[in-house]
C-alpha cells in the first residue's frame with residue numbers, strides 16, 4: 507500500500523508564517539508529511555506554483571431568504587462550486603433566524619438546505635434577530651456547545667435589527683458561553699430618515715442608496731457596537747467595513763486595548779459609489795450595504811488590511827440576480843433604491859482579485875494574503891488548525907495557484923447561479939490551477955470534478971479570539 511494517497515510535488519508551500527519549497531504528503535484527506543522530497547503515491551506536479559491553504563469565506567449568504575422575502579440565487583451546490591473554482595475550500599454561511607422562529611429549528615432547516623449539495627466543507631454562523639428569553643437562555647448556549655460558536659446581529663433592517671438593550675443581552679450570553687459576535691453596524695434611523703427624505707425629493711435612483719447609507723451612519727453604529735461590547739467586556743467583530751469612518755473607530759478601540767476585530771470585502775476595494783450611477787436600474791448591480799464609497803476610502807481599506815486594523819477578508823456574497831422574480835429588478839423598472847435587494851456576489855473572485863491587486867502589486871505579502879483569506883478566519887471562528895493552514899494533521903484543503911494565469915472576469919466563466927458580476931471585464935493575474943478539499947481534487951483549473959454532497963458540516967470550537975481579556979462593568 508502506498509504511504510500517501512497523493513503527493514503535491516515541487517511547489518512553494520505558503521502559510522501565514524512562511525514560504526517553503528517542499529512536497530506535501532496526503533493520506534485519508536489529511537496532510538501527513540511535509541518534506542523536501544516525498545515518494546510513495548500518486549502525485550500532482552506543482553513546480554512553479556504556489557501551494558496555499560484553501561480559502562475560508564467566512565461571510566456568505568447561501569440559500570437564504572432575505573429580510574425582504576427574496577431568495578438568494580445560490581444554493582449549496584452552486585455556491586460551493588463557485589467557491590471551489592475560486593480557490594475557497596470552506597464556507598461559513600448563515601443560519602438566519604426570522605422573528606418568531608426557534609433558533610434550533612432554523613439550524614435544522616439550513617442543514618437540510620446544505621445536505622447532498624455542498625462540494626466543500628461548511629460551518630454555520632447563527633443570525634439572531636429575535637433574542638427572546640428562550641433563545642438566549644437555552645437555544646443559543648446549547649447551539650454554541652454543538653458547534654455554532656458565532657452569531658451575527660444587525661443594527662439595521664426592520665426585520666433583523668436589535669435595539670441596544672437586545673445587543674447587550676446577546677453580547678452577555680456570548681461572553682458567558684465563549685461565542686464570537688459579528689455586527690452589521692449601520693444606524694437604522696439615520697438610513698430610514700435619509701431614505702424617506704431623498705424619496706420625497708424625487709431622488710430614487712440606485713445611486714442614492716449610497717447617500718442614504720451614509721458613512722456617518724456606519725461610523726456611529728460601529729462606535730456603538732464597540733461601546734456595548736466594552737460595557738459587557740466581550741470581543742466583537744465588525745463585519746463588511748466600508749471605509750475610513752468605521753476603520754478609525756476600530757483602530758481607536760484597538761489602541762484602547764479593546765478586543766475589536768474588523769472584516770472587509772472585495773466591494774470596498776474594487777467598487778465605488780460611482781458604479782451605482784448608471785442608466786435605469788443598471789446601478790443596482792453594485793448595490794450592497796454598507797455601500798462602496800470612493801477611491802480615498804478604498805485606499806483606507808487597503809491600509810487597514812496592510813496594518814492589521816482589519817484582519818479578515820471575506821466576500822459577503824449576497825447573490826440577488828438582476829432579472830427575475832427574486833432579482834434586483836423584481837419591483838419594476840422604476841423601483842426606488844429602497845425597494846431593491848441589497849447585495850453583490852463575490853465567492854469566486856474574492857481570492858483572485860485580492861491576489862492580483864494585493865499580492866502582485868506588492869501591497870500584501872503572500873503570508874498576509876493567506877492570513878487574511880484563510881488562517882485568521884479559521885482562528886476567529888474556531889476551525890483552526892483543522893482548517894486554514896497547511897500543517898501535519900490539518901485537513902488537506904489546498905489551492906495550488908498559477909500566479910501567472912491571466913483571466914478576464916466574466917459572468918459566463920463563473921460557477922455561481924448569478925446573471926451578472928459587478929467585476930465584468932476586469933483582468934486579473936493569478937488563479938487557482940487546482941483546488942483540493944480533504945485531498946480530493948474538486949476543481950482542476952477548467953472544471954468542477956466533485957460530486958455534490960461530499961462536503962461535510964464542520965462543528966466549530968469556541969474561538970480563542972472570543973475569550974474576553976478584560977472585565978465588563980458588572981464584573982469590576
Ligand SMILES: [Zn+2]
Pocket residue numbers: 690745746795
Ligand atoms: Zn451585513
